[in-house]
Amino acid sequence: MNRTGGQIQMENRLKKLFDFQRFEGNASLQSVIDDVHARYARKELSLEDMEWVSAAGYNDPEKKRLKLEEGK
Amino acid sequence: MTAEQQEKIYLAFHGKVMGYLCARINRRADAEDLCSEVFEKIFRRFDQYDRTKSSISTWVFTITRNTLIDHYRRTKPQEELDENLSDDSEIDEGLLQNESLEELAAALRSMPEELRDLIVLRYYDNRPLTEVAEMMGMSYGAVKLRHQKALGMLKRALSDG
Numbered sequence: 001m002n003r004t005g006g007q008i009q010m011e012n013r014l015k016k017l018f019d020f021q022r023f024e025g026n027a028s029l030q031s032v033i034d035d036v037h038a039r040y041a042r043k044e045l046s047l048e049d050m051e052w053v054s055a056a057g058y059n060d061p062e063k064k065r066l067k068l069e070e071g072k
Numbered sequence: 073m074t075a076e077q078q079e080k081i082y083l084a085f086h087g088k089v090m091g092y093l094c095a096r097i098n099r100r101a102d103a104e105d106l107c108s109e110v111f112e113k114i115f116r117r118f119d120q121y122d123r124t125k126s127s128i129s130t131w132v133f134t135i136t137r138n139t140l141i142d143h144y145r146r147t148k149p150q151e152e153l154d155e156n157l158s159d160d161s162e163i164d165e166g167l168l169q170n171e172s173l174e175e176l177a178a179a180l181r182s183m184p185e186e187l188r189d190l191i192v193l194r195y196y197d198n199r200p201l202t203e204v205a206e207m208m209g210m211s212y213g214a215v216k217l218r219h220q221k222a223l224g225m226l227k228r229a230l231s232d233g
Binding site for chain 2: 006011013033
């Protein structure tokens with residue numbers, strides 16, 4: 001699927017606006033960005049937590065403790 | 073330019089300039105050197121600033137960005153520039169206004185969450201679509217389709233796009 005001229009223009013516009021945001025720190029846009037980041041930080045965290053879920057489907061704190069000790 | 077004007081500009085923009093440079097440069101000492109270079113240019117060129125063309129913030133940003141590009145070219149001439157710095161070097165000062173950022177925020181809020189996420193992860197975080205697909209738990213093809221849809225929605229939502 002090829003990108004059209006309009007799409008490339010829009011992409012360049014977004015790159016410039018988000019780059020300017022890093023300087024300007026507009027509060028409304030920052031809150032949108034922070035919401036997205038918070039959502040994905042939570043997702044990453046819950047994926048990490050899945051490692052501690054036992055085959056029976058419940059979280060196993062003992063397994064987590066042992067693994068943490070191993071990593072010392 | 074008077075010393076009082078210089079102090080006012082320094083106090084108003086030092087945090088923004090340093091914040092922008094530190095986000096892109098690993099060594100704080102290099103960021104501080106570049107920050108000094110930016111303010112030297114601002115003070116030297118202040119009589120060239122035309123308030124009818126852009127806001128002072130946009131003008132300071134343009135000088136900061138160009139100083140950063142020069143730094144990359146000086147120190148890493150063989151490496152490609154950061155994607156967000158490299159497209160076309162000319163900054164459209166009319167586009168870079170606080171109002172444009174407000175407009176973008178409103179447009180993003182009006183979009184479905186997954187499209188909003190995709191745009192922020194791709195263009196603010198500067199992640200390739202393959203990585204965005206992985207983060208969103210979708211196939212590359214599905215993200216590519218949504219990416220096109222999101223760009224179309226933004227084009228319609230943002231005036232004079």
